[in-house]
Amino acid sequence: MSEARIWHGGDLDEARQLFPQAPEPWIDLSTGINPIAYPTPALPAFSFERLPSPTDHRDLEEAAAEAYAAQSVANVVAAPGTQILISLLPTLWPRSRIAVLGPTYAEHAHAWRGAGHEVAEVSSLDEIGGADILVLVNPNNPDGRTLERAVLLEEAGRLRRRGGWLVVDEAFADFDAGETLVPVLPDNAIVLRSFGKTYGLAGIRLGFAIASESMAMRLRTMLGPWAVSGPALAIGRQALRDREWRQAAGTARAGDAVRLDALLEPVADRPLRGTSLYRLLESRRAPDLFVHLGHRGIWVRRFQHDSELLRFGMPGTEAAWKRIVDALGTFAVTQKA
Template sequence: MSEARIWHGGDLDEARRLFPRAPEPWIDLSTGINPIAYPVPPLPASLFERLPSPADHRDLETAAAEAYGATDAAMVVAAPGTQVLISLLPHLRARSRVAVLGPTYAEHAHAWRKAGHEVVEAEAQGQLGGADVAIVVNPNNPDGRLIDREALLRLAEELRARGGWLVVDEAFADFDPRESLVPALPCNAIVLRSFGKTYGLAGIRIGFAVASRAIAASLRSTLGPWAVSGPAVAIGRKALRDRRWLDAARAARAADARRLDALLKPVAETPLCGTILYRLLPSRHAPDLFRHLGEHGIWVRRFQADPALLRFGLPGLPADWRRLENALALFRSR
């Protein structure tokens, strides 16, 4: 029997299939990716002609350690995207009881279940402690729920007493790092960080795990050599050290999130939530709004588990903002 398909953002092929008469170009608001990307520097041809050097790869991990507040660069493992790390982690443990604090990013439960583990979705933080592995997305995707660091440290200690792991996915923490677990990382915790979302460069595929030296070594061994391409290494280490760009992007995207809230508030039935890079709209009219926006060439994120929710990423261009504003006005006037 084939596995159920997990819906993700960014699938414009599906958008065109569902709405073949929609105007082009599509505005893709279905992801939580910064629409204003980090400016890619000119790259020498040699980066495409040779394997990435171990020294450059280590420097990328050092840059990530500096950016995320890790105490030791040897605890940071660079990978070709966080999704690869999500898929690999279940293979580093014997069969375990895994609790995922949900509802959240579906690939976590899927990866552990596919690897033969017993997986349950916990509805509250208090239900995580009885598992061998607890998984928390912080801030959460899609609602932006944020668990404070002290609570995570207590959970890690509870798990450590019986050899358990705490996995914390901080894919959206770059713009809101106040509760990041990295600076106070317990020995049994693994933190995942995404590069592409914050820097708007999802296509180059970089992600990081931050863990104890022992767990990091296991991940590194499983990934094998040359896990990250030379061009991605060059771009990643430059961007991660550009704190001025990050601070400016954080302020600009926070302003964009407030602007988006103002546009969405008239069609929301309860308060909007989410993170700086996406906003979650609850409405019983969500299916109609999804269809209306699709017919106008605007692709937003719907959810299999709850059709009353839509997630909106941030528009990038002034023309995109105008098209979204006009489409929402037409929906309200119907």
């Protein structure tokens, strides 16, 4: 029997199938992608017409090393999105025991299991036992749980003593980067960083692995030449060096998170959780709210493992904020009726 389809955010085709009468345009809050994208520069024609050069590729990795505070550019590997890295990592080891700290982004366990590894999805670090490889997301998706750097270093040390590895997905760390492992990266750890989520440019497909030089070389070899497109190289290196934009965007999204929490709190059964790019609502009324919002053209992220959870990304315009305020207001009225 094939494994059940993994639900992801951003699938407006599904939204339109479920709610065919919903008003357009849809407001897609189902992803954790920055709704206000980095302003893409005008690109020269040759970035589309020629194969990317090794110099351009290295320049991108140097920009990423600077942005993420990596120890060396030799530790940074550019890839066409972090998803391809999630799929590649399980092929680097023979059949092993994998602990995935969850609930979290489902593609991690799916990828390791699909490559033939023994996968246990655990709810705490106390449950990892004798796992050979520990995989976790920090900050976690979808609840925003953050593990301190000292805890990660301790776990890496434990794993090293038995020849094990630590894989940390920091896809949402750019705006909440206090505990990033990158500057003090152990030699048995691999960190993944996403470009598209922070910069609102998921469509250009760009992400990075940060690892020891030997592991980085293995990943580069597996990705092969020209792994990143010319347009992605050009946009990525400019954006990654634009610290002022990143800082301003992080401040703005943190403010949006506070604003969204205030709107969702009346529906919540527990305090809102998450990061600057998404908020997680836990409520016994979540299934009804999902349908209510869908009929009004607002698409939010639901979860296979828990029907009482909904994840909300940040609205990108004042018009979107108004539609959300209006929809939540009418939902409150229907709940009182």
